[in-house]
Amino acid sequence: MAVGHTIGLDTDLVKAAVSRIQDRPFRVIQRNGMIGNGDDGLATHRHDLQKSDETKKSTALRYLAGREKEAKRNQKPSPWKPRGNAAATARDHSGDADIKFYSACFCPFSQRVWIALEAMGFKYQYCETDPLRKPKPTPLLEANPRGLVPAIWQGGWACAESSVILEYLEDTNSTIPLHPTIPKLKAICRLWIDFINTRIVPSFSGALLATVDEARSQHMEMLQHQICELTQAADEKGPYFLGDQMCLVDVHLAPFALRLSRLAPFRGLNLQALPARWKGWLDALEQNPHVRSTMSTDALYAQSMNDLLKGFRGISD
Ligand SMILES: N[C@@H](CCC(=O)N[C@@H](CS)C(=O)NCC(=O)O)C(=O)O
Numbered sequence: 611m612a613v614g615h616t617i618g619l620d621t622d623l624v625k626a627a628v629s630r631i632q633d634r635p636f637r638v639i640q641r642n643g644m645i646g647n648g649d650d651g652l653a654t655h656r657h658d659l660q661k662s663d664e665t666k667k668s669t670a671l672r673y674l675a676g677r678e679k680e681a682k683r684n685q686k687p688s689p690w691k692p693r694g695n696a697a698a699t700a701r702d703h704s705g706d707a708d709i710k711f712y713s714a715c716f717c718p719f720s721q722r723v724w725i726a727l728e729a730m731g732f733k734y735q736y737c738e739t740d741p742l743r744k745p746k747p748t749p750l751l752e753a754n755p756r757g758l759v760p761a762i763w764q765g766g767w768a769c770a771e772s773s774v775i776l777e778y779l780e781d782t783n784s785t786i787p788l789h790p791t792i793p794k795l796k797a798i799c800r801l802w803i804d805f806i807n808t809r810i811v812p813s814f815s816g817a818l819l820a821t822v823d824e825a826r827s828q829h830m831e832m833l834q835h836q837i838c839e840l841t842q843a844a845d846e847k848g849p850y851f852l853g854d855q856m857c858l859v860d861v862h863l864a865p866f867a868l869r870l871s872r873l874a875p876f877r878g879l880n881l882q883a884l885p886a887r888w889k890g891w892l893d894a895l896e897q898n899p900h901v902r903s904t905m906s907t908d909a910l911y912a913q914s915m916n917d918l919l920k921g922f923r924g925i926s927d
Contacts, residue, residue, distance in 0.1 A: 688740035690715050690914050694907040699728065700736040709734040710763040712750050714741055715906050716914035717921060718865030719772040720760040725861050726776050729900040730783040734762075742920055758921075773807060776858055788858045795852070799859050802843060802851065806862045809836050814866050815922040818877055818915070830879055841887040848887065849894030856898055864895045869918075872911045 692700045692715040700715075711727060711734045713720035727734050739750050739759055746757035754761035754770035761770040762778075769775050780789050789796050813836055816829035840863075844851045851859040871892065874881050895901050911918075 688714070688738050688743075690740070690910065690917070691738060692736075692906050693910045694905060695903050696724075696906040699724075699903045700738065703734055703736040705735065707733045707735040708764055710737055710749070710753070711735065712737050712739040712753050712759050712761045712763070714739060714759045714917075714921075715910065716918050717741070717759050718869055718918075719758075721865035721904050722772045722861055723760040723762070723775050723779070724904040725864060725900050726779050726788060726858075728903055729788065729856065729861070730779055730786045732779065732783070742917055773803060773862070776861060780858065788856070788861060790852060790857065798843075799851070799857060802840065802859050803862050805836070805840065806859070806866075810840070810863070811866060814870060815919075817879055818873060819919055819922060820877075826877065826879070834883055837888055838885055841885050841891065844887065844891070846887075849890050851891075856900075860891075860895065860898075864898075864901050867892055867895060868901070868905065869911055872908050873915055876912060876915060 691697065696715055703711075709727075709732060711723065713724060713736065715738060724736075737749070739747055741750065741757060741759045749763070750759065750761060751757055753763040753768040756770065758770065760772055760775060761768060762775055769778055776788075780787065789799060810833065813829050813833035817826055817833055820826035820829055844859075845853040847853065850856050851863075870879075871881065873879075
């Protein structure tokens with residue numbers, strides 16, 4: 611479809627789209643949930659052909675408007691650019707480097723990897739990538755055939771999935787470890803990372819995605835319960851999970867914790883009931899230089915929230 615084509619009732623495009631659905635048989639929706647031809651006397655909801663045509667036209671218009679929006683998006687590199695501290699960090703890492711890091715600034719999974727790259731002092735090239743673009747950008751597909759960010763590409767080798775990339779970075783970096791060296795403590799960290807991925811992240815996305823108040827409160831209640839569980843397992847004084855040093859549990863959690871406080875007001879989520887230990891943890895994450903250097907402005911997170919939700923829907927599809 612030609613980009614910039616005016617959508618109006620008389621255009622050929624609308625006619626073509628209408629004719630695609632025009633030939634469908636005229637149906638009567640019955641109150642008992644069945645669809646019939648209206649001859650059985652049960653039908654209570656019917657409309658005439660004119661009304662049916664109007665409905666088909668507006669369906670066609672919505673379809674065309676959606677396609678036009680998508681086509682426009684696909685012509686541009688990415689609708690989002692890192693802002694604030696993240697913009698400066700992305701600029702500092704815009705030159706060619708051994709590790710190419712495909713990331714979307716709105717994506718919490720990408721930010722996990724970004725924090726670790728910064729904290730461990732890796733040389734990397736930041737490549738802002740729109741994972742929602744169709745078709746997906748070729749370099750992203752080469753790095754991750756599933757087409758999700760984050761992904762890294764290193765000399766012909768590629769890796770995806772934030773938790774796996776974080777383990778890889780940890781294994782290849784000898785100077786600043788983010789996992790404890792004691793095997794039993796390391797196992798405990800992995801257990802809580804799994805808890806974040808399999809419990810906290812789904813509750814977070816569920817609370818943001820829910821359109822019905824009841825479902826939203828259920829997810830929120832679950833999330834609060836899980837956050838309490840996590841804080842009880844964390845070092846008593848903190849401020850981080852293991853004490854005064856940030857570890858991979860904090861890196862997994864930080865992007866979600868920080869987005870929760872920024873996005874909650876837009877979805878009517880109440881965070882008052884969260885424990886004091888959580889507030890101290892959140893403050894420490896906000897102040898951490900590596901977390902800060904990968905944070906965009908609050909406005910960026912608010913404006914890109916719909917794309918974040920689309921990304922989450924992609925996960926559950
Ligand atoms: N489990 C993945 C999740 C990554 C993910 O869902 N990324 C979203 C952006 S936040 C994405 O790329 N979505 C694109 C799509 O759904 O097509 C990870 O931990 O890396």
